[in-house]
């Protein structure tokens with residue numbers, strides 16, 4: 001079975017490389033080799049992305065940075081554009097707006113193509129060490145079973161749609177504008193949901209809110225979430241797996 005999986009995923013990978021190469025040649029997506037240079041070494045005044053997002057692109061809970069590896073290409077590119085134009089404010093470290101502005105549009109495409117190509121395995125934030133570091137009980141970080149209920153079914157009585165209706169099964173992404181939220185860092189998930197929630201208020205604070213979601217889709221959802229819901233969702237999503245139980249074939253990574 002293991003061998004089969006390796007052969008199967010190797011085949012998928014080869015197909016994807018071929019597809020990526022063809023798209024890159026048409027100039028539709030960026031050049032991952034140039035993106036890799038920027039990611040690892042930075043460019044001019046722009047620091048290496050790896051210094052904050054990790055060499056493997058899996059982010060850091062200590063710094064509050066997100067996992068970028070394997071994230072949807074169009075989504076990554078949109079975020080970089082939004083940071084560059086100021087439509088999204090980095091309210092964690094105050095770094096991303098200058099980072100994105102310091103890159104050309106082509107650089108942003110290239111680096112987005114590179115991080116999308118990183119298939120680094122990541123099993124989610126280690127909630128036990130996070131709880132130890134904050135000297136709290138791990139259950140204070142959230143109830144994964146309750147988080148899962150909202151991801152799968154929402155909470156209709158409170159106006160919360162199922163997250164999977166937009167982010168797909170276990171939040172693994174529905175492609176294009178819908179990012180993967182499964183396997184994302186706990187601290188980052190919690191922070192973004194809080195920021196979207198702030199952005200749902202009529203007179204939201206532009207420095208702490210996030211308001212770059214198309215049609216206000218995420219703010220409409222986050223406005224109904226309690227602080228408890230946010231913790232439960234972050235705790236569940238960070239270690240949710242993209243595969244369907246008992247189905248050994250992983251979903252197509254093309255969309256991711």
Ligand code: HEC
Nearest residue numbers: 047048049052065066079089090091092093095096099111
């Ligand atoms: C000084 C640290 C730092 C550096 C250097 C840095 N980032 Fe970030 N990045 C962050 C932080 C912090 C966030 C979260 C911002 C927020 O809270 O809105 C972030 C967010 C992002 C996001 C949004 C991801 C999402 O899921 O929405 C993208 C994309 C991104 N960074 C790409 C890059 C790229 C590409 C580079 C290199 C060119 C880079 N970053 C360099 C700290 C950094």
Ligand code: HEC
Nearest residue numbers: 161162163166177179181189192212213214217218221233
């Ligand atoms: C109506 C569709 C829709 C629903 C339902 C929805 N989302 Fe989203 N979500 C989006 C879109 C679109 C984005 C991308 C926003 C952007 O482009 O900046 C997003 C972004 C996010 C992000 C930021 C990801 C990142 O990398 O920064 C998180 C976290 C998130 N959603 C969590 C949730 C959770 C948890 C639920 C369920 C409670 C949910 N979403 C339900 C549409 C939706």
